[in-house]
Each structure stands twice: as C-alpha cells, then as structure tokens.
Amino acid sequence: MTFPVLEGKVAIVTGAAMGMGEATAKLFAAAKAKVVVADFNEEKGQAVVEAIRAEGGESAFVKVDISKTEEVQAMVKFAVDTYGQLDVAVNNAALTPDDKPAAEFDEAYWHRLMSVDLTGTALCMKYELQQMLKQGKGGSIINISSVSGFRPQPNNIAYVAAKHGVVGMTKVAAMENGPHNIRVNTVAPGAIDTPMLRGALDQFGFTAEEYAPQLSLLNRFGQPNEIAQASLWLASDASSYVTGTTIHADAGYTSR
Numbered sequence: 001m002t003f004p005v006l007e008g009k010v011a012i013v014t015g016a017a018m019g020m021g022e023a024t025a026k027l028f029a030a031a032k033a034k035v036v037v038a039d040f041n042e043e044k045g046q047a048v049v050e051a052i053r054a055e056g057g058e059s060a061f062v063k064v065d066i067s068k069t070e071e072v073q074a075m076v077k078f079a080v081d082t083y084g085q086l087d088v089a090v091n092n093a094a095l096t097p098d099d100k101p102a103a104e105f106d107e108a109y110w111h112r113l114m115s116v117d118l119t120g121t122a123l124c125m126k127y128e129l130q131q132m133l134k135q136g137k138g139g140s141i142i143n144i145s146s147v148s149g150f151r152p153q154p155n156n157i158a159y160v161a162a163k164h165g166v167v168g169m170t171k172v173a174a175m176e177n178g179p180h181n182i183r184v185n186t187v188a189p190g191a192i193d194t195p196m197l198r199g200a201l202d203q204f205g206f207t208a209e210e211y212a213p214q215l216s217l218l219n220r221f222g223q224p225n226e227i228a229q230a231s232l233w234l235a236s237d238a239s240s241y242v243t244g245t246t247i248h249a250d251a252g253y254t255s256r
C-alpha cells in the first residue's frame with residue numbers, strides 16, 4: 001500500500017453535498033483522490049468542491065438525481081471525462097426515513113424512498129461496475145446501508161426494507177465481480193450527527209442527550225468523519241482482501 005492511500009485514484013461520492021457524503025468527499029480528497037461530488041443539491045455540492053479546492057484537493061461537482069438512469073449514466077461519464085477513469089465509488093445518497101407504522105405506511109413516500117435508497121443505489125452500482133469492468137483494473141464500491149439494514153426500527157418500514165436491500169445487493173455484486181478484483185462492501189452507520197439524524201430527532205420529539213445512550217455503547221452520536229474513515233479503509237488497498245461484507249460503524253448498537 002502507498003501513502004497517501006488514495007493517490008492516483010478517482011472517486012465518486014453520491015449525496016456529497018452534506019452530512020456523511022460531504023465528510024467522505026473531503027477525507028478522500030485529503031487522501032489524494034480526485035473526487036467527484038455528486039448530489040442533486042447544486043449549491044451545497046459546489047460549496048463542498050470549493051472547500052476541497054481551498055485545501056489543495058482535486059474535486060468537481062456533478063448534479064445528479066440517482067433515481068434517474070440517464071443522470072446516473074451521465075454522472076459516471078462525467079467522472080471519466082473529467083479525470084480519465086473510475087476507481088472508487090461511495091453510494092451514499094438517500095432520503096430521510098419514513099415515519100408511519102406498517103399498518104398505515106404512506107405509499108407515495110414508499111415508492112419515492114425506494115426509487116432513491118434502493119433503486120438509485122442499484123443504478124449507481126450498475127453503471128460504476130460497467131465502467132470498472134471496461135477499465136479492467138479492479139475497483140472498490142462502498143454502499144451505505146444503516147443499522148436499519150440489520151435491525152427493525154418502528155415507523156420506518158420503507159427505510160428498513162431499502163437498507164436491508166442494500167446489504168443484499170452488495171453481496172450479489174461482490175460475488176459476481178470478485179473475479180475482476182472489483183470489491184463491493186457495505187458500511188452500516190449507527191446514529192450519526194447529520195441533518196438527516198437531527199430531522200429524525202425533531203420528528204420523534206427526542207433530544208440528542210436522551211436518545212444517544214439508547215443507540216450507542218459509547219453514549220454519543222457518531223460524527224460524519226467517523227463513517228468516512230470506514231469508507232476510506234474500504235476504498236484503499238489496505239482492505240484488498242475484503243469484499244461482500246459490512247463494516248458496522250455503529251458504536252456497538254447491532255452487537256446487542
């Protein structure tokens with residue numbers, strides 16, 4: 001392995017305009033990857049690119065709605081046109097969880113969430129894999145699931161179903177593409193202090209202090225950078241014998 005660990009690699013990070021995606025894009029750039037910040041929030045995404053460039057990193061923004069095939073194809077093409085190749089992808093973009101019990105779930109939101117969190121993640125993986133297969137020199141794909149990919153949460157039937165699905169599709173892609181040295185893994189974050197988590201706390205009327213001990217053996221929420229570090233390891237050659245698995249970056253939540 002060489003240092004900095006992503007030198008010479010080109011990475012796409014979806015949902016990189018804020019939260020964990022932003023932290024991941026910044027960390028990857030600090031590790032010397034050329035980073036494509038992909039998001040449908042253009043203003044915030046551009047601001048992330050500017051922040052990376054201000055630190056001497058290489059980055060470019062592409063506007064994408066990951067639920068749309070043509071936009072996902074264009075995202076991969078943008079990475080290749082801009083930086084010549086694609087070596088790493090973190091499929092992180094997702095919608096805020098739903099908020100109704102199973103007996104009353106909102107069908108319109110079910111379809112919307114599935115189109116992003118499940119189908120959108122699958123579309124990203126599909127076109128990233130095609131590019132990596134074409135290049136013929138391997139790659140690393142990291143799909144972001146959740147503790148909700150392993151444990152039920154009340155009132156989150158669509159989100160829990162989608163995040164379980166992300167774990168399954170990751171294993172299929174790992175199995176199919178291992179012979180091409182394309183590694184596909186999942187990171188399953190616990191409760192991480194991002195706009196998405198703050199939104200969920202507001203929705204259920206909890207304070208961070210009340211809720212953190214229920215979700216973390218460390219009695220605190222995680223920081224976005226702590227999840228980015230897990231993705232960095234999977235993206236780098238340090239994890240060269242790791243595929244088809246999940247890193248549970250959840251402060252022990254799923255260990256109980």
Ligand SMILES: NC(=O)c1ccc[n+]([C@@H]2O[C@H](COP(=O)([O-])OP(=O)(O)OC[C@H]3O[C@@H](n4cnc5c(N)ncnc54)[C@H](O)[C@@H]3O)[C@@H](O)[C@H]2O)c1
Nearest residue numbers: 015017018019020040065066092093094146191192194196
């Ligand atoms: N925050 C948590 O506690 C937590 C816990 C477990 C898993 N996760 C997962 O981690 C990932 C990141 O979560 P976060 O809290 O940083 O989220 P966030 O809401 O802070 O950021 C999500 C980003 O994705 C973008 N996005 C949403 N839909 C998109 C689409 N269709 N196309 C392109 N971009 C889109 C948004 O614009 C935003 O920039 C998600 O997959 C989420 O499900 C979050």
